[in-house]
Amino acid sequence: MTSASSTARVRVELPSSLCRLACIDCEVTLKITGPITQLSVLDALEARYPMLQGTIRDPLTNLRRPFIRFFACGEDLSHLPPSDPLPQPVVEGAQPFLIIGAIAGG
């Protein structure tokens, strides 16, 4: 578990469209202090790569976009409350937090 003051190194994988937009490799590591949640991960991601603001969650409501999913440790975490803690392997950097563009279309 992380305490309010500890710093974790969280691995985040992004869909290729967002990697090209941010000109980054598709996995980035974020240093995050405090609780590791969807909210803190996305806040840290958007702070480091401002061009991603609005692409994963709505820029006005901060709600996850309908065709975006969050996976980790083989689980779909998309519907977890954004402030809930993420699984410990994500906190420890053993597993990435996956941001997925949902399969849609034919």
Add this chain to the structure above:
Amino acid sequence: MSRVRLLVGTKKGAFILTADGARKDWNVSGPHFAGWEIYHLKGSPVDPNRIYASQSSGWFGQVMQRSDNGGETWAAVGNKFAYDGEAGTHQWYDGTAHPWEFKRVWHIEPSLTDPDTVYAGIEDAALFKSNDAGASWQEVSGLRKHGSGPAWQPGAGGMCLHSIILDPADPLRMYIAISAAGAFRTDDGGASWKPINKGLHSLYIPNPTAEVGHCVHHIAMHPERPGTLFMQKHWDVMRSDDSGDNWTEISGDLPTDFGFVIDVHAHEPETLYVVPIKSDGEHFPPDGRLRVYRSRAGGHEWEPLSSGLPQSNCYVNVLRDAMTTDSLDECGVYFGTTGGQVYASADSGDTWNAIVRDLPAVFSVEAQTLP
């Protein structure tokens, strides 16, 4: 020698096509923003290397891009389009009230005098303005709060504000058009707006001559005649000689008066171009023959221009922002198709050549004439 740069928005990215003044040999750059829908790109008339682009995706929403070097590199700018105050409702397809929701930017119109000022026309229909080169956007809310706003309803392609025309002779005057609300004008810099749809006749609405509700597809103006407007409506090609207060039909002898694009010759204010499309149910050229129609009389009398264009088995469409002209001495005319072709004419439309044939579906084409 002057050059031409074409900014082409497609369903899967942007392309930049450049040529010298002869306009025979073209360099193709792209795709920029590969995989994203690029509804529109447009350069500043003051600083042509300042280009704005609307990049959107069903997955990832709206991104606005700006280039300060003619499209060589890009930087994402602001993408927060917050309606001013309580968003309210407009009519949905079934007649019920539907909340105003931002979906995408359809059209970008840079200021005629300031490269940092730019307008954006969005879906659900509203006009936004940025005074800081796209970093932040504020709604020009006098338009949407015009009394008729709750009665506006979407066309088949959504309720989009797709046309923005800035009056070069009057910085306080601006025209916009919305599918399917109609055309509007402001004479006070956007504080207040009036519908300018008198003379339009639309059989697909309960009152064919209603003040609003018309599916205007595009409007065009020659900068030397800012009081004269031309319109391609859902059906009917129209003109106004009193800044939109009254419209008369100029479809004349067109084979069909349905279509999306309309544009004006760069040096001849009475020379117009349209691309007739068979019908609202059949979005392709009549008889499978792709023909631009030109009027040199400001309408009514039209001549088909087909040299170099496919005259059999052609079933593409030409969307509302997909025609443009350059301002070289011999006016160049350009258009893109949903089949991915971009056609160019370096002789005012007499003859055509395909610059490219296999792009994704073309949404928009804008020409920049460069020194």
